[in-house]
Amino acid sequence: MSPLALIGPPSATFTPSEVSYLSILPMLIVAGAALIGVLVEAFAPRAARFTAQFAVAMLGLLAAFAVIAMRAPAMIGVTLSGAVVVDGPALVFQGMVLLMGAAGLALMAERFGGRGPDAFTPSGSSVPGSQAEGLAERLGTTTEVFPLTMFALLGMMLFPASGDLLTMFVALEVLSMPLYVLTALARRRRLLSQEAALKYFLLGSFSSAFFLFGAALLYGYAGSLNLGEIGRAVGTVSGRGGLLAAGALLLFVGLLFKVGAVPFHSWTPDVYQGAPTPVTGFMAACTKVAAFGALLRLVYVGLAGSRWDWELVLWIVAGLTMVVGSVLSVSQTDIKRLLAYSSVAHAGFILVGLLAIDRAGIAAVTFYLASYGFATIAAFGIVLLVRARGSEATHISQWAGLGRRAPVLAAGMGLLLMGFAGIPLTSGFTAKFAVFAAAVAHAGAAGVVLTVIGVLSSAVTAYVYFRIVVLMFFSEPGGAPVDVLRPSAGGATAIGVGLLTTVVLGVFPAPLLALAASASQFLW
Amino acid sequence: MTTLPLSLPTAVAAADAAVAPAQGMAGVAWLLVALPLAGAALLLLVRRPLERVGPIIATVLSWGSFVVGAILLVEMIGRSPEARAQHLTLFSWLPVGTFSLDAGMLIDQLSVTFVLLITFVGSLIHVYSLGYMAHDPDRRKFFAFLNLFVAAMLLLVTADSYLLLYVGWEGVGLASYLLIGFWNWNPPYASAANKAFIANRIGDFGLGLAIMAMFATFGTVTITGVDRAAQAAGDQAGTMLTVIGFLLLLGACGKSAQFPLQSWLGDAMAGPTPVSALIHAATMVTAGVYLVVRAHPVYDHAPVAALAVTIVGAITLTMGAIIGCAKDDIKKALAASTMSQIGYMMLAAGLGPVGYAFAIFHLVTHGFFKAGMFLGAGSVMHGMGDRVDMRTFGGLSGKMKITWATFLCGWLAIIGFPFLSGFFSKDKIIEAAFVGEGWRPWVFGLTTMLVAGLTAFYMSRLFFMTFHGKRRWLEDDHPHESPASMTVPMIILAVGSVALGGVLQAGGFLDWLAPVTGGHAGAAHHEPVLPIPVITGGTLLLVALGVGLAWARYWRADVPVTAPAGSWLTRAAARDFYQDDVNHGLLVVPGNALVEAATLADDSGVDQGTDGVGRAVLGASTRLARLQNGFVRSYALTMLLGVVLVLAAVWMVQS
Secondary structure, three states: OOHHHHHOOOOOOOOOOOOOHHHHHHHHHHHHHHHHHHHHHHHOOHHHHHHHHHHHHHHHHHHHHHHHHHHHHHHOEEEOOOOEEEOHHHHHHHHHHHHHHHHHHHHHOOOOOOOOOOOEOOOOOOOOOOHHHHHHHHHOOOOOHHHHHHHHHHHHHHHHHEOEHHHHHHHHHHHHHHHHHHHOOEOOOHHHHHHHHHHHHHHHHHHHHHHHHHHHHHHHHHOOOEHHHHHHHEOOEOOOHHHHHHHHHHHHHHHHHHHOOOOOOOHHHHHHHHOOHHHHHHHHHHHHHHHHHHHHHHHHHHHHHHHHHHHHHHHHHHHHHHHHHHHHHHOOOEHHHHHHHHHHHHHHHHHHHHOOOOHHHHHHHHHHHHHHHHHHHHHHHHHHHEEEOOEEOOEHHHHOOHHHHOHHHHHHHHHHHHHHHOOOOOHHHHHHHHHHHHHHHHOHHHHHHHHHHHHHHHHHHHHHHHHHHHHHHHOOOOOOOOEEOOOOHHHHHHHHHHHHHHHHHHHOOHHHHHHHHHOOOOOO | OOOOOOOHHHHHHHHHHHOEEOOHHHHHOHHHHHHHHHHHHHHHHOOOOHHHHHHHHHHHHHHHHHHHHHHHHHHHHOOOHHHOOEEEEEEEEEEEOOEEEEEEEEEOHHHHHHHHHHHHHHHHHHHHHHHHOOOOOOHHHHHHHHHHHHHHHHHHHHEOEHHHHHHHHHHHHHHHHHHHHHHOOOHHHHHHHHHHHHHHHHHHHHHHHHHHHHHHHHOOOEHHHHHHHHHHHHHHHHHHHHHHHHHHHHHHHHHHOOOOOOHHHHHHHHOOHHHHHHHHHHOHHHHHHHHHHHOHHHHHOOHHHHHHHHHHHHHHHHHHHHHHHHOOEHHHHHHHHHHHHHHHHHHHHHOOOOOHHHHHHHHHHHHHHHHHHHHHHHHHHHHOOOOOEHHHOOOHHHOOHHHHHHHHHHHHHHHOOOOOHHHHHHHHHHHHHOEOOOOHHHHHHHHHHHHHHHHHHHHHHHHHHHHOOOOOOOOOOOOOOOOHHHHHHHHHHHHHHHHHHHHHHHOOHHHHHHHHHOOHHHHHHOOEOOOHHHHHHHHHHHHHHHHHHHHHHHHHOOOOOOOOOOOHHHHHHHOHHHHHHHHHHHHHHHHHHHHHHHOOOOOOOOOOOOOHHHHHHHHHHHHHHOOOOOOHHHHHHHHHHHHHHHHHHHHHHHO
16 A cells, blocks of 8 residues: 555545525626626727716616615525625625715716716826826726726625635725725826825735734634634634734724724825715725624624723724824814814724624614715715816815805705714714614723713814804805806715715614614624 | 612603503694794795795794694693693604614693793794894795794603703704804804804703713613602612712703803894894793703702702802893893893702792793893884994883883883782792701892892893983984884783783692692692791892882983993903803813923914814814824834734733
8 A cells, every 4th residue: 555545535525615696696796797897998989988887887786786675585694615604784784885886986977067077087197178188088088987996896795794804805905906096096186196096005005914914813823714713713712812812903903994993094084185086985985884894794703702802902992093083183174184084083983883792783883884974975975066276175264155155065065064973863963872872781881981982072073063064154255266066967866865864864763773783693 | 880770671661651642632742843843944945935935934833833732731631630741652763772762752741831832932933023034134044943943942842851852952052053143244143153052062061971871870861761760769879860960950051051151141142132032031041940840850869969950040040130230231131131030940940849840930931021021122122223232222111112011011020020920930939949947048048039139120220221211312213113013922922921920820830730840739848937928028128129229220310321330240240250251261271271281382373263172172183183294104104003002902911
């Protein structure tokens, strides 16, 4: 008998993993739409390209959402050998990503009567409206933003449904790469945009590296990358606690970077300011939803058992995020940077709900993301409309007296800001109440402390938002005249949905809260 | 945080069982809020077509709410006293995890009283505004805000949970802000609106924390639930109840302009006069009293907090009266008087079961006569070129007969002229203040009694300076009576000022309130430390003295057109006892010092903020923002530092 025989031949019984195609159908649809988009870009005649791209992307999103809306109960299950877990939270987050993605896409498609999307440049070196740009437009196009967005959305859908750390990492990269490119495509203030994209890329890679390192350490601890396996290993494997704690925290670094939590938030203001405004809105809403979805799964499925190791750190991060985000928003003079810091503060509030480590926390986080996401897309949509000499009027002083020039628009912005501030009867109030209630009920003394910090921080942010409201309605317009563009039907719908959700989720939050609560059970 | 060894679910369940579900008209009680709210939405959304008819629609809807309220009252009287309180569940509001809260309405004697006061006075003021704002280009917006206010105020008083009450509380704050700043092209008016808003935020913060403390202690925030839990827990939860009591008091102080948050009310007079009458005299500013009475089970077991309520009331009623003596601005004098009268109500509410019903009684009568006087002041301003300086009025009684007569009724009512409204309600409070043991009855009783004399002085001063004495008009003044849309509401309110106190007293209003306020019947067992005739007689004597002094100085003697320098007390009172300077010293200066300290050498100087806290935040913000220097290497370093700190924390936990 040769020594080889002892080792034996390679196993002949390779079992392909079971694939539940229904479960991953929405992701397949979005991926398909993205690929068709690439083909359209290559082969469709230039004149039809915009319409075709927009139609393909929008139909893809709506079809994917329709599948979830109609077949959700049948879709639930673990598939692809545990790499993809489609459960209640995953479906709710995918649904949110799809709807917000559609709203973001509608804003990106805003042309204001021009030939191509208004916010994007066909050539980074040419001045808007110049001959060079005209030439670039004839040679190249800007419609590639649609397939890019679809690829990002694919990653965002996979992110909260990842069953193991490797899938999660792939999803993270799939959603990040297109965003880096999209960030660089602004048509106006191009240097700012390109600088922002480079920063986002460098820092994003930096944080991805931490994520990978954390995944490696956890593999060393549990012997598996599967989140469920890791969850089971916690408490049974002893003597390697250092690996677990360090790995968990490094993973958090990667995810906290994406949600923009302090001290991993420094990219947020620069990137939000530099990116084309529709992309900023898309990023602020969808990335946050996807990253919180992934964070929830990581915490609740994989690491809940070892909460003592990392809880304190996340409490501190949540507290810092609320305080730094709200305090820094006070001194901002650029509306996009201000909204960026406000998104940092919101990330802190959401973290408080997440740290309840209870199903109530999952429901609260879901509700918060839904109310914040639609509202923030609408807010950036409004920023897109306010122009001074063709370029967006992002300096806050330019918004003075807007209430007189464009009362409807200013009132809409006012409503959204009230929502961000958490004034009762807006969605923001219910959302804050939900996260704080969950934290107080389930996170003990730390929950109470975080809630007090949260309430104080929201008082600070309320000051910031009210300052803008006062500026819009009670100040004399000054300086260069400001124009307000009229949005197309798609853009108006995106803004309208944000306004509507702000009111409806504030007055009748019960249906969504009930949905979020009923879909708050993770599978593994 | 203290948690109680209570079986909360049973406590809550029992509480819900105590109040009958709504039947009959109470089933549509939501119309109370919905009608004016629909009006506000309609007027704000549909613009051009409603410029003309909008105000009338708003007025009709407000009367519609009144009709609903009146039917509710009639139905309620028809039921036996125990079955009068009804509860209407509207929809499931916040089902968060195991905590679930319905939005609902609590229709009981207390809320119906407020509903009728708000809708009746509110609707009259809508009518008055039809005349007063007839020439304002933005009157559609004005009426929309008025309707919004009525809706929010009704929500506040009918809410079945403290959280829903908070929604109404913020709503009236918003409406008040919008209406104070209604003429916002005038920067001081806009800044008055901001001041009111900020002072109110401090109070609202207290109420918000109180609600959280209730939730943390009792696990419920419904009004009946908290009542039950507080009664069940009793003194065993004394500390938490005291904390909740103080936080509620902070909320009440902000909204009701009580010491030390009173400084905004005078400036709030920048709003149109009907607004001052409705919001800053009759309704919104009394919300604090409503809150304290509504939460009386909390105060029943928190004697320290209740005493604090009494002390705040005593300080404010004295301060308001002294300030009222020194103001020459007719609206600010009335505002000071409002502060003082609400001080009376707060004092009564702090006295415990003896005083709750009296506080509400005075609140209702005060709503009538003070609103009437504000409308009278508006009518005077209407005829005198929108001026407010009483030193340039004088002798108007001949030119504005109806205004004079209605104001006369209000004046007699507020000074407590026998058998007019104020006599019944204020006298009761003074008697109640004399009940007790030790030093308290003497201090509170004598204070209320002396201030009654002071009230007579400053209100007579106001009345005489405006309507009697020499005519000190400016050259181009042509005083004239106001149109019927303004005078009719004034007449109706004047009738109320005269008769309402007696009617309510005779009709057993206090007994009627008893099931909600815990029974004033207890008062029978507590005799005042002085015999009642002595108290009444002494009060009347002081009132007569006050009126006489005012007559000698402001009717018989000549009133100089420019204010004399006056004593230090007059000067201090005219400047609202330096409250603005105190705010500056307490908030702005330490805030600045904090910035200085926190930022070592601050040579750049901080932007002129609105207040010191704002400045401190802004300063910290500017400092922090320097970390955001745009260099990607610094950002990466920040992240790395974060990671290192995180890992260091792990290492420390692990080892």
